[in-house]
Amino acid sequence: QQQVKQSPQSLIVQKGGISIINCAYENTAFDYFPWYQQFPGKGPALLIAIRPDVSEKKEGRFTISFNKSAKQFSLHIMDSQPGDSATYFCAASMQDNAGNMLTFGGGTRLMVKP
């Protein structure tokens, strides 16, 4: 059962453009929604995260938009740079007895062309 669905699978953006990645979730018990960035050969690294009591969170060039009623959230990367080329994963977590383990989306491979 895929509880977090992510799109698109791949994305090509020109340098300076806006990259947008979308995720949808099913379980309304989720209460924490992070985005992770993964470079080849490395583990995922936390980029930015949001809780469902806010609709938007911005950190530098990265913004999460959250729509609780639609059960959707998205990552916007402003002024995309070649160094942003990586795979991005959305995830969700909820309070449970598994230490709030993360449920990941399938990933989006972003390529930013110079």
Next chain:
Amino acid sequence: GAGVSQSPRYKVAKRGQDVALRCDPISGHVSLFWYQQALGQGPEFLTYFQNEAQLDKSGLPSDRFFAERPEGSVSTLKIQRTQQEDSAVYLCASSPLVAGGYEQYFGPGTRLTVT
């Protein structure tokens, strides 16, 4: 400071062999997670430790998979009688929080290839 480390980074095993994958979490971190990441996919939860206690192992795909963290620090994921479908990157993550999902630090992973 030192992050989460995993060893070996790469492991090639013949089908049927047993393998052991090691995770050294960040010192003092309470929570430790193992995830399996198939090629081109997102990580999937395998198991969770709070200190030395394995509180959830619902994600382990079969009884060939076994994990331990006997002293509440280093953890080992063991796979017995490896199969081709076990080929994946195995990620370890640790957290200073009991609710570890809220702040999780990943290691670089061990890429297991079963031939």
